[in-house]
Amino acid sequence: MHTLFTWLGNRDIENMEQEQSAAIVSLATKSEIPFDKIVILSNKDEAKWDSFERFLKKRMAMISRPSEDIKIHLAQIQSPIDYQSISVETEKWITKLSEESDTLSINLTSGTPAMTTLSVLHGKGKSNTRFVQSSPKNVIEEVEIPLDFGKEYVKSASKNIAHTATSLPKIQKAFSELTAKSKTMTDVVEKAKRIAASEVPALILGETGTGKELMAHAIHKGSLRANKPIRVVNCGALADNLVDSTLFGHKKGAFTGADKDYAGLFEQANGGTLFLDEVGELKPDIQVKFLRALQQGEITRLGDTKTINVDVRVIAATHQDLTSLIEQGDFREDLFYRLAVGIINMPPLRDRLEDIPVIVEQLTEQINASGAKHPDYISKKVSENGIKFILSQSWLGNIRELWSTLNRAFLWTDAKLVGEKELSDAIINRRFGEQSNDVRLSFNDKVDIVQLTENYQKKYVEAALKASGNVKKHATQMLGLKDHQTLTNWMKRLGIHNEKEQ
Structure with missing residues (x-):
């Protein structure tokens, strides 16, 4: 995603009132790579914000550029020249947008000198930022700033390193850039391309960390909805009392604290894609409303009786076995089959x-x-x-x-x-103890307990040998055995041959 971050300048407002372009409009309409999102900060002229948003969106729509995600936000600053409050606000937004975006462009033309200076200071500490400006004749250019800002520079860069270490890696942007050298992954990508070209719901299955969200974004970017918004939500991270409101929105007064109407994620993603990660975490009552949205394209805000029509392509993902959840009564079978039209199994690493x-x-x-x-x-x-x-x-x-x-x-x-x-x-050490899963048997069931035990032993011994590079001493320690002679005896009993004797 390509994002533009900018302050709202006096010239931007003045020129808008004369139906003329200034820095923000020029950058938005003339950038070589279109912006998917434009975030504008301001602490004044609030009565003119709606007019400016409409003016900018109209200019963008005239040249068929994305115009849905353009918004002016109130900046919590003391004054246009108060460096301390501007610094706090600028760092907050640049950090947030840098995390969300593949590339973050920062406008240096609009706003006061303090706003420009602090945009440079905090932007230089991010690895995916670029700086742009517009001339008085509305010619845009990219700005190189080869400066060292001392302690503040180091502080911002250090924060970026810390965030990068804890965030998900951005390996690819679209199908052409997906890492797929193996036949297993090549087959998955080819299937995903077919799904992207259609309008069917998609269900991405796979273990934690296999890149399900990356695949969802690739499907969105490869679809006819690529220029429309994609909204992402982790269902497992939502509090039970907020799921309904988050997905479907609410009316003012629907519950304590609902002081205004709120458009849920289905409305926000209208025309585009909604990605529901960990869909197996949804409660049964929410699954009913979700199914209705899929089947009929209709939602109802919490606290409202009016039906709202939405056009949303749904991509869901989970690491859970949904068929098992269906058997347990925790997931609706009709919802599963509605989602499981385009199934993608993400292979483990x-x-x-x-x-x-x-x-x-x-x-x-x-x-x-x-x-x-x-x-x-x-x-x-x-x-x-x-x-x-x-x-x-x-x-x-x-x-x-x-x-x-x-x-x-x-x-x-x-x-x-x-x-x-x-x-x-x-590598973080893991300890595998007793399995917590319950074992259930029916009256006439029969099992070979000895064979089951030996199968487990063989799998773990082979895994330990592989992980240790076939070094018996280390594999013995991994398995918690007395000594490597004990491991050798186990290997003979289980029919395991070691490629590297130690």
């Missing part, structure tokens, strides 16, 4: 070995790009034996776990090459 070197390179570039904003950062790369070590691991947390591990490995060393030692030290 361990089934995409051919993709891993490319993914590691992409993640490394992202970490280095973020770290390069800090003057003391040393750029790094993963060595060949580091790649081999990564390939030997199961990565139960998939790309998210790999991303986190690389960040820790890069953080704890000043070496330019990160290898097996640094990576193994960075």
Whole structure:
């Protein structure tokens, strides 16, 4: 997503009243790459905001550029020249927009000198920002600012590194950039392209960290709705008393604190796409309203009786087994089949070995790009034996776990090459104890308990040998066995052959 961040200047308002363009309109209409979102801050002329928004949207619509997500926000500042309050407001918005966007363009023309200065100060600490300005003749140009802003610069860059380490990696923007060297992933992408070209709902299944949200964005960008908004919500993160209002909106007075009408995510995504992550977390009463929105394209705000028509393409995702939830009565079967028209199974990282070197390179570039904003950062790369070590691991947390591990490995060393030692030290240890899942048997069921036990033992021994690089000593420690002779005896009993005797 390409976003424009700008302050609202006096000239922007004055020219609007004369039906003429100033900096904001010029940048919005003449930018080589169109803006998907435009965020404008102001602390004055509030009575003219609606007029300016309409004026800008009209200009954008005339040249078929995205115009849905344009909004003026009230800036909580003491005055247009109060550096402290402007700094707080600017840092808040630039940090938020930088996290949400692939590229954040910052307008340096509109606003006071204090606003421009602090936009540069905080924007320079982000790895995905660029600065633009407009001349008096409305000619736009990109501005290079090769300056070091000292302590404030370092502080902002450090915050960016911290955020990058904890956020999801942005590996790809669209289908053409999806990492798909392996046949497994290539097949998935081809299926997703077919789904994107249609208007059917999509259901993305896969383990945590496999990139379900990235796939959802790729489907949106590859669809006919690409120029319309996409809204994203994690159903598992919503409080029970807020789910209805968040998805479907509410009327003023619907509940305590509802002091004005609110358009829910279905309305916000009208014409575009709504991505519901962890859809299995939705409660049955919300599933009923969700099904109605899918089947009839109708929603009703909380506290209202009026029906609102919406045109929304729904993409849902979950790491849960929805068929099991249906059997337990926790997920509606009719809703499942309504969603499960275009099913995509995201493969775990361990089934995409051919993709891993490319993914590691992409993640490394992202970490280095973020770290390069800090003057003391040393750029790094993963060595060949580091790649081999990564390939030997199961990565139960998939790309998210790999991303986190690389960040820790890069953080704890000043070496330019990160290898097996640094990576193994960075992996978070997991302990697997007793399974908490209940076992249910019917009266006439029969099981071979010995065979079941041996199957589990064999799988864990083979996994430990693989993760340890077939080093028996380390595999023994991983499995909690007495010594490596015990492991050898187990291997003979289970019919496991070791490629590397230690």
